[in-house]
Amino acid sequence: MRLQGKRIFVTAAGQGIGRASAIALAREGAHVIATDLHEEFLEDLDVAEAFGLDVLNKDSLMSEVTKARPDVLVNCSGVVHSGTIAQATDAEFDLAMNLNVRAHFHAIQAAIPGMLDRGYGAIVNIASVCSSLRGLPNRFIYGTSKGATIALTKQVAADYITNGIRANCIAPGTVDTPSLQGRLHDTGNYEQAMKDFVARQPMGRLGTADEIAELVVYLSCDESKYMTGQCIAIDGGITM
């Protein structure tokens, strides 16, 4: 029960890493407030509170986070666009920056006042190895936005280090989640695409959402209290 009594707000908790994180955090005794664009994805989630929330709606996001007064904020929202800079569109770029970066900016801005009052807070953002850590083919927009997620995390960490507020992020490798399955199917050759995705990891397999969730728990709880401003890769050896 490493998170007993802690209020933890999780965005994009309907499936994949966000969902696994909400479950793992609740198992550690946290009062988890799980939110997702698709409220129906949250129906069978056994956590303290769960409701629909579009993180692209600034007013709703900020008012729900302000109301929740979380001790810990986990920002999971993200979208993956395929393609090089030659294929990238402004609309895709804007969506990725909004979902992968701006939503975190707004959620953190709303969470900080309560954390300052308590002199305590932990922020966990989900970035990616495809970012400032690694360039990967056909991920121009995604990698650009996730590099910004890492920078945003470090900036927040630097500004609030003396206020008891920590900010860290996680850089997963390829993780088997519903959206990854969708990307595999979208290629038109599922078997080959799966082989290619698996081959990115020297460990020779995909990661699981539960493996990432364990790191979310660690960064949320006091076991990591001497750690801030870090980006931890958990990636089957991609960045070793």
Ligand SMILES: NC(=O)c1ccc[n+]([C@@H]2O[C@H](COP(=O)([O-])OP(=O)(O)OC[C@H]3O[C@@H](n4cnc5c(N)ncnc54)[C@H](O)[C@@H]3O)[C@@H](O)[C@H]2O)c1
């Ligand atoms: N799966 C991977 O291989 C992988 C690797 C590295 C990083 N990540 C990152 O992990 C995070 C989660 O990805 P995933 O693959 O686990 O989950 P996913 O993509 O399978 O699910 C994403 C969830 O986000 C929700 N969502 C979408 N738009 C939203 C919005 N506007 N407001 C609120 N919720 C919204 C969806 O309803 C869904 O429940 C993302 O930031 C992603 O970039 C994933």
